[in-house]
Amino acid sequence: MNPQRGICSLNTDIAVDARNVGKIYGAGAGAVTALGDVSIAIEKGEFFTLLGPSGCGKTTLLRCIAGFETPTTGTIHLSGRDITYDPPYQRPVNTVFQSYALFPHLTVAQNVGFGLKMQGTSAANVANAVERVLALVKLEAFADRLPQQLSGGQQQRVALARALAPEPEVLLLDEPLSALDLKLRKEMQSELKRLQTETGITFIFVTHDQEEALTMSNRIGVMSAGALLQVGTPHDIYESPVNRFVADFIGETNFLEGEVEAGQVRIGTGDLLGVDLDGQTGAVTLAIRPEQVSVTAADAQISGKIAEATYLGTDTHYTIGLSDGSHLVARVQSNSAAAFSVGDTVGVAIDAKAVQVLKS
Template structure:
C-alpha cells in the first residue's frame, strides 16, 4: 500500500543459541502509515526497543520481512536506510557547538556548505533554539540537549524518525512540555515518527496510533481513544490507565447489551462483545473515573467506604462490595476536596452500561 511508511511481516528476533535462546520478538506484523506518529508501548522487556533497532538496522531479524515505502530493508546496514534515531542519552558530540552538532548529518551526506549551514539553522529554529548556535552541549539544560538531538536527527532529512524513550531523563513538567513539542514537530515536518515508551501518558498524549506490546508480541493496535476505551485484553486494560476488574456471570445478551451478575450478587448492565453468550463466565473492566460515588439510598450497587486518597485534581475512593471485592472510584475535585462519607459508611456506586466492558485474558 503506497501510504505505508513501514511494513513488518512476521518479524522474529532471537538472541543466543540452543537452550539459551531468547525470543525477543515473536512473529510481529505491523504497518505504520506515512506521516504518522506511531508509538510502541509496553513494559521493559516486551520487545519494543528490539523492534525499533530492527527498523534502524542495529539488529538483523532472525525471520521475517521489513519494508520501508515498499522496499525491502531488513538486510541493509543502518547508513543505507533513510532513517535516523534519537536516543535516550541524546549522544551529542561534547566538543562540537550546537550548530556543528546539528550540521553533522548534512556534512556526512556531503551536501554543499551553504546548504548545510542553512539547514542547521533552520532545524534550530524549528526546535526553538535560535541564539544557541555557539554553545556547547554542557552549557545546555536537559531539555535543550534533547532539542538539539532532535534537530540533528531531522537535519539528515530522514523519511522515518525513530525515538527511543527520549523524554525519560526529563523532569515531569519539562517532559509534558516536550510531548507537545514533539507532536508539533511531527506535524510540521510531515515525517513518520516511531516512538518507544513505557509511559502511557506519553503514548496517549502524542500518538496517532499505539501498539501495545507484551512478551515480544503486539496485543492491540489502535488510536489512543480505542486503546483506552476499548481494550481487548486484561493486559491492555491494566497497562493503560487504572482499571477495576470484576469477575462476573453473563445472565443474558440482547442487542449489543448484556446483563452481568457480579460475584457480590449485584447486577450490572454492560456492552456486549462479539461472541459473548449467556451463561459464560467473564472478566469486566471498569475505569475508576467512569464510576459514580453516591449517597446510601440512591440507585446503585451497595458498598462500604474503605479509604479516601486526595491527589489534587481528584480524590480516589476505595469501596468494598458485599463480598469484599474492592473498587476504586475516582471523583474529580471540581469544587475543591470532596467531603465523602467516612471509612465504614454505607455508600452506593453508580455504574453506567457504557462504562462496563468485557475483556479477554
C-alpha cells in the same frame, strides 16, 4: 494531505511495514525471544507510539527499523522497499537516542550538520539546513556551544535537531523524554507534537509512559513480552482495550470477575450488570474505569463500604469494599456531591455501557 488531523485524513501510503518480525538473541537453550512475531504497518505522516513496559520488545523493534539489529525472522519495508538487511547508514531513517548520544567533540551546529555532511551535502547547504533546523527547535543562540555546556532539555533538542536535519522519511524516538523532569517533559511533549506537525515526518515513538502515549499519538501499539497486543487510536486503546493487560497498562482500571447469565453478567456480589456482551459467554472479566463508577449516599445497584478516600484536588478517589471482598476504585469530582468518609456505606452505580467485557 494533512497529517495531524487524526487517521481519517492520513495519507494511505505506508511508511514502515514490518511483517512477521521476530528477534531471538542467542541460540539453543539459552535463547531469548525479544520479539515474537510482530506485524505492523505505520502510515506516512503518522505519530505512532510503541507502548509497553520495559523489556517488552518495543526498543528491539525500533532498533530493527533503525538497522542496529537484524531481525531473526520477517521483513521490514520502508515506503515499499525492503530494508531488512540494509545497514543503518543506508536507511533514510534517523534516531533520537534515549541517551541523546551527542558527539561531545563537535559543536551543536556540527552535531546537527553531521548527517548532512556524511550524505555529501555541500558546506553551504549544510550551514543553511543547520540554521533552519536549529531555529525549529529554538536553539539558534547555542550553535557554537559544545553539548556538555547545555542543559538536559537543550541537549534533547539538539538530539532532535540532529535527527531531523537530514529530513528522514521516518524519525525514531527511543524514550527521548525519560531523562527529563516532569515540567520539561510536558513542554517537550507538545514541542514534539508541533515538530511532527510542522515537518510532516513519520514519528515512531517508544515509551513506557501511557500518558505520554495517549496525549501525543495518532495511533498506539501496545506491546508486552515481545508481542504486539493492540494497535489503535488513543481513544480505541483507552475505551476498548482488547485484554486485561492493555486495560491495566493504559490508565487505572477496576477488574471484576463475573459469569454471563441470560445476557447479563453476574458479578461476585450477586448483582447483575447489563453490560454490552458482544457475544461473549461463560466466565468474563469486566474492565471498569474509575470515572465510570459513581458513588451515592442512597441505595443503588450495588452497595459497598468506603475503605479509603484520597483527596486529589479536583477529584477524589474512593476505594470501595464490596460485599464479596473485592474492591472498586471510583473517581468522582470533589465538588460534585457531599464527600464520603471511610466506613460510610454507599451505593455504587456503574455506567454499564462503558464497561469492557474481556475474556477471563
